[in-house]
Amino acid sequence: MIFLSLIIPTSITVLFLAWASLQKEQIAVNQLATQLNSQTGNNVTHDLDNYLEVPSLIHKINQDLIKLGWLNSNDLVKIKDLFFQQIKQFNVGQINFGSTKGQFVGVKRKQDNSLVTNLMTKLSSENLTEISKSNEYNYQTESWYRDVIKTGKPVWNKIDNSEYSPESRAILASYPVYDRNNSLIGVLAVELPISEIDKLLQTVNIAQSNLIYIIEKSGIVVASNSNKLLDNSRKILIQEIANKLLETKEDYYDIKNTKDLELKVTGEQYFVKLIPSQNQDNLDWLIVVAVPKSEFAPQINNKVIITIFYVY
Secondary structure (H helix, E strand, O other): OHHHHHHHHHHHHHHHHHHHHHHHHHHHHHHHHHHHHHHHHHHHHHHHHHHHOHHHHHHHHHHHHHHOOOOOOOOHHHHHHHHHHHHHHHOOOEEEEEEOOOOEEEEEEOOOOOEEEEEEOOOOEEEOOOOOOHHHOOHHHOHHHHHHHHHOOOEEOOOEOOOOOHHHOEEEEEEEEEOOOOOEEEEEEEEEEHHHHHHHHHHOOOOOOOEEEEEEOOOOEEEEOOOOOOOHHHHHHHHHHHHHHHOOOOOHHHOOOOEEEEEEEOOEEEEEEEEEEOOOOOOOEEEEEEEEHHHOHHHHHHHHHHHHHHHO
């Protein structure tokens, strides 16, 4: 009886302290997960904004050269040489210029990292690295050219899902080009490989188990920090986020500010942060950062064990 009178209160005390310790650690885990996702999200936003500014920078450089009279829009060979240097300097996939007079010059990076350059006029074409009929390319019907000519404004085009491989997926940014008299003379387009955005997401990752996506607000995945862009668990995560938003009668299009969520995916608890990418016109992307609760499970278990051991 004496033994029981001692062990029962002690056991109750231990259980209470273990429970209190667990609750405290749960709060700490929530705070840590929020901080981790916030830091990762800030890193992604910063680096993504910088990368998406590259087409605008290339456009500004070339537009300034034309305005200053240092670059003649009819001198396709000189423009080609300039693009050749810029595509290497800025590590973009392609730079095109299509004029309103039917002239075209483009430099494209191939899969093997070699560069292909093309010149074209209304009557003839010259491919400077390989034989092809580049005059068959009617750039004036392409959205990257047509939409800018129509609106007179910069345009982000839909992602090009290449037939060759996922590594060839790209997005084009197009800009109007004006002469020294402010007359529209053509369109400049810069292609950004999605694979470079994938690499960006991999380098900014803080926690090894973090899942980082960039998605269109339609729910389509643009880029990911994982090579398995469309594996089943990731599809489920994106769908579960959409389902969670529906609980409050929202969808991805309603996300105007940063939003935090907690949800379960295939039995795993996730802390999720949604961050709208707002620095680019007509580019409706969301940054999704998710970290599993299991990332912090060892810390919780160790703290509870230490608490029990200390009491005993």
